[in-house]
Structure formats: C-alpha cells, structure tokens
Amino acid sequence: MNTRGWIHDFSQFVDQAIRQFESPARPFRLYEDEGGWALEMDVPGVAKDDLKLEVRDRALRVELGESGTRELPLGRQIDATAVSAKLTDGVLRIRLPKADSSSDVRRIEIL
Template identity: 40%
Template sequence: MILPQHLRNSSPWLSDFGRLFDTAFQRVSQGPRGLRVHEHEDNWTLEADFPGKPKEALELEVRDGALHLGIKSEGEVADSYRLPLGKHIDPTGITASLELGVLTVALPKAKAANESHRIEIN
C-alpha cells in the first residue's frame, strides 16, 4: 500500500489515488524499487531509486492513458512498468529528472471539472 490508510480516509480523491497505485503497476503488482509518492498543492511527485543507472537506460512515455517506464539493460528493455493516469492527472504537463540515482516524476493535477466559479450574465 503506497498511501497510509489515514491519508486515504482524508478525501475520496486520495482514496481513489491510493487504490490506483496499489493496482496500477502491472509487473507482478510491484512498482519500481523504492517508490515514494508525495502530494503537493498542484501536483503529485513520484520518486524511484535507480542507483548507477544513467538516464539513457530509462525510457518514460505517456501512451494510451498511462505512464510507461522502461528500464534498459544492455540496450534492451529488461523491466517495464505501467501506471494508468486517470482523469486526475494532466498528462501534457508531466516532467521527469534523474539525479543521484533518483528518478523524480512530477504529475500535475488536472483542473477539477467541478470547480465552482461565478459566471457573469451580460
């Protein structure tokens, strides 16, 4: 379980997001080693440990509504993971960096369709 139960109970969205991470990574129900998830005001940050891996050994792409991570070994993809993004993530704003063996992926939150706002009548 990525998110502790007390966080899941704090909002329905967090609960849905936690269930998403528990079931999302399609490789024997495991995500990358050392996966950490952090929530910020406008995005989620995923961190995964890849000590000794150069950025050329990692492939990250958004395809078919999911984030795909491929890890190359000797030029071929040896491991791969898939994370469905769902409607709460804006896939066009995803960014990633690799520093000191830690892959950091920022997943911007999509603007809520049910946000209320005043409409001026002319």
C-alpha cells in the same frame, strides 16, 4: 466538487501504483502536494540514456534499460500532458501534476 469521488480516484491511483509499480528491487515513494504528486524511484547505476518515459493511453510507462519496464495507470486526476521527470544522483523524480477540474468540460461548437 464531489470530494468522495476524488478520494476514491486517488485511492485507486495509489493502490494501482503500489501493485503495479513497486518491486523489492526498485522501491518508490509517492508524495502529494497542492499541485499534484511526485513519484521518486531509486535507479542507482542506471544512465539517463537507458531510461525512457512515455505517457500513452492514460498510463505512464517507465523503461529502465535492462532492469525492465514498469507501467502505472494514470487516473483522470492527472494532467498527462504535463508529466515531467528529472534524474539526479540515482533518483528518478517524476512529476504528476493534477488536472484542472474543468478539463473534463469542453464546449462543443455546433456547425
């Protein structure tokens, strides 16, 4: 495994998250564990029905009703098909699971 490449990818992921996602009005926290990352964002007063999350073109798009939209590019180290979210007590928690390192390798059948 190329550790340097992974560290570089993760560093870019965090840098992009900070530049494109954080705002003084909507600070967020990013945590890492063995299975991936957890992104927590304070959204007091925002109803679940006013939130819309979408993964498209390797980016996480979070629409916060009238509060605006945030977009976070997702690196290849994120399994975009398994992203999940939960809203509890004014805190939006988005789970960004790590992609299986073998997901970049796919055997192609020759017809």
